[in-house]
Amino acid sequence: MARQKKTIITGVTREAADEAFATYAKSDAQIQKINAEIELQCAKIREKYADKLAALGSDRDKSFDVLQSFATENQAELFSKKKSLDMAHGTIGFRTGTPKLKTLKGFTWASALQLAKKFLPFAYIRQTDEIAKDKLLADRDLKEVAVYDTPTGDPREVTMREAMAACGIQVTQDETFYVEPKKEETAV
Structure with a gap:
């Protein structure tokens, strides 16, 4: 077509x-x-x-x-x-698969992480800092949030939307058009 x-x-x-x-x-x-x-x-x-x-x-x-x-x-x-x-x-x-890491018997990934922090260079330990988007969406209508943007570092109270705007974040909700025709029950 x-x-x-x-x-x-x-x-x-x-x-x-x-x-x-x-x-x-x-x-x-x-x-x-x-x-x-x-x-x-x-x-x-x-x-x-x-x-x-x-x-x-x-x-x-x-x-x-x-x-x-x-x-x-x-x-x-x-x-x-x-x-x-x-x-x-x-x-x-025989096909050789993609290399992957697996813990030895008796080890978990949590215990391997603790030992890796002790014995391996820091380049092999991943640190993930990311915004908790789900929490921000859930708390978007809070009226009072403590922010620390004053010169002295003391907290002040603002709304969550103001705090998010100061961080360059906004809540958006898209609208999409739809059409739902009424269905007639037909005997097969």
Whole structure:
């Protein structure tokens, strides 16, 4: 379908809006009906081939297990130079995954962090300072918040919105237009 440029429509009367809504609702209902028919046909096709797909999937899984056992048992001699082996119907092999860190037995990430702080350079310890956006949103309507922006460092009371504005933060809420046509119950 070709891309259409959206034109801005102005000066619409109530009658024209009602007519447009009628067309919208009718088109939407037909789209829903066609999509339901498509889903029904797809379900019938899936049901028709479900047993065959299950059997083929089972055969494929069994064959995969046999190939994996063969490759694992003969890994030393077959995969010493290359990580793959070309066979009559394709290629089998071993892929090296992305390196990842894992704790040793008996260690947790919390205990590893404490030991890393003790033994590793600070470049390997991440410090994350970030604004607690969820807390700011929850407290956005507070009337009194202590801020420390006076020359002496003494606190003064302002509203949360004033404090956020001083930090360059504002609360915004977008509006989006929607159309919800009334649905008629149809017997299938």
